[in-house]
Amino acid sequence: MRLPWAASPCGLAWGPLILGLCGLLAASQAQLLPVKERPYHTENRTCGNWEKEYYEPKHQVCCSRCPPGTHVSVECSRSQNTVCAQCPENSYNEHWNHLSFCQLCRPCDQMLGFEETMPCTSRQKTQCRCQPGMFCVHWDMECVHCEPLSDCPPGTEAKLTDEVGVVNGNCVPCKAGHFQNTSSPRARCQPHTRCEEQGLVEAVPGTAQSDASCR
Structure with a gap:
């Protein structure tokens, strides 16, 4: 039996196009990977995503952890995934977890x-x-x-840590071309005044404890 559209020029033109679209659809479906629905059984106690899943030995399944800000309300079973609940007021959980409580x-x-x-x-x-x-x-x-902080004497400054603007208890000498003329736990060494940039002449050179003098 011949289909009605196959006998017409329009039908002949559409036929290969429809077959091509069907081929593309079949190829795209072949590339889709199956998604594991939690909980799922595992033989080797290994879950696909340890950050968001955990192994439940009683039922030998992988279950979902609860996201940050929540805790386990109902434990998972062989047929039901973990049920999570929001942390109560004045409590928290920072990470994916399967805790039955939140931190105070x-x-x-x-x-x-x-x-x-x-x-x-x-x-x-x-x-x-x-x-x-x-x-x-x-x-x-x-x-x-x-x-x-201990007072750092003139000519020194408190040592900065890796955190911006945070100091520790160690005093270190001012580097060349800088000075610090007070005793303070938070004083910072400052660069010497450059007299030539102000159109002046240096009268007294700067030291670690004093600025340069210009005239």
Whole structure:
């Protein structure tokens, strides 16, 4: 039996085009990868995404972790994925997790020399830093408390850490061409005045403790 459109010139023109489109559609479908719906069974205790999944040994399945700001409300089973709930007020979880609870928000401890820079949210703990005039004492890469900065004598300045504008308790000499003439924990060495740039002549050269004098 011949189809009606196949007998006409228009039908002959459309036939190859339709076949080509069908071929492209079939090729695109062949490239699609199956998506694993959680929970899914695994023999080797290995999940596809350890950041967002975890292995549940009781049922030998991979289940979803809960995203930051949430905690596990109902544990996953062989047939049901993890159910998550929002962290209660004044608590947080910073990472993907399968915890049944959230961490308690804690204020910055002023007795240890800290002050708050950002409040606690459901996704982030309170952000703290040392109060002005204090520096951080680290233990195992973590700032555990702050101590007052010692006065750096003239000709020196407090050493900067890797954090912008943050100093520690060490005083270092001013580099060449700079001076510092006070005793202060936060004083910074300043460049010597360049007399020639002001159309003047240098009368007394600068030192680490004093600026240059011009005339």
